Amino acid sequence: MADESIDIAELIRQIRRGQPAAAEQLFRYYEPEIRAEIRYRLRSTAVRRVVDSQDICQSVMISFFLRVGAGQYEIAEPQELLQLLLKIARNKTNDAYRAQLADKRDVRRVRSLDAAKELEEKVGREKVATNAAEMADLLQELERQLSTQEFEIASLRRQGFQWDEIGQKMGESPEALRKRFHRAVERIGRTLTPWF
Template sequence: MMTARAAMADESIDIAELIRQIRQGQPAAAEQLFRFYEPEIRAEIRYRLRSSAVRRVVDSQDICQSVMISFFLRVGAGQYEIAEPQELLQLLLKIARNKTNDAYRAQLADKRDVRRVQSLDAAKEVGQRPGPENVPAEAAEMTDLLEELERQLSTQEFEIATLRRQGFQWDEIGEQLGESPEALRKRFHRAIERIGRNLTPWF
């Protein structure tokens, strides 16, 4: 299986094209991107979960799934501009770090004693784990989530999302809509964040 680091050394991998296909709602592109980057994301999460006490309450596979759902929804809605494999890898690793920290802080906020909680990995049956073989189904599910997210956008927000999927930059969108590009970008991103959090706890 080709990983992200192998992809970065392979000039035939066109990240910008994969992003374009994801924005068009093509699950195969999401599956391909997931397979490239999943090993690096999992490695980063495992590094952050060095403490055995933390690993008892924070599941690395769940966090990895959270990272990819969050990324696919945002990129599908036109929130990110990414053209290089290294840039994408760094973004995904940053999301992974934030998700891992958030998951552990949530456990602490619940005042749970991490030394006494049964390991989540041990508590789940192997057949229930969302491993790489389930990536196509997960990619299709993310497409459904993106469609629902877009249904909840306002008329102007949906127009912005459509223009972003078509490759328009923020200055071009601002000119078309007669507003400040920065104001449109911030308003659009706030809408995506709000709706995304309502749709899924993974956002």
């Protein structure tokens, strides 16, 4: 899959600048491999009845786009990005399993579900954003919920500043700023998307 003709670093810069076409291109390019990984890991028939690989794939990409938009990742190679996306997919699939097999919701205890009931439950679940415009809205909401300092860090990261430079500008340890910022993105992201 790792097509070296794709300039991942440029696509990520475009995504940070809010260009939906770059997000769509990246999604189309990596979606088949992410879905294959998710389907491979969704072995339980009971879980597959209520969790769709497309839902998890969209959650993977939304999570990735939010983090890229917030300046979290530095990726230049297609293979490096693929490995990151597959890791996120594995984690989200594991989270979906844990959620569905929890005692209060254990899907293994469900005796039977007809197709109409499954469709009704899917429609009733929280919808995952499916296009780049909605992802941009999510990024905007993420930024709205950042503190003033966290927003400043996000702005500097989008402008291409490295953590060392941000630390110098803000008069703090780059590592402390990076960790605090990543925790904030994780915290807010979980409120915006399922399985963040």
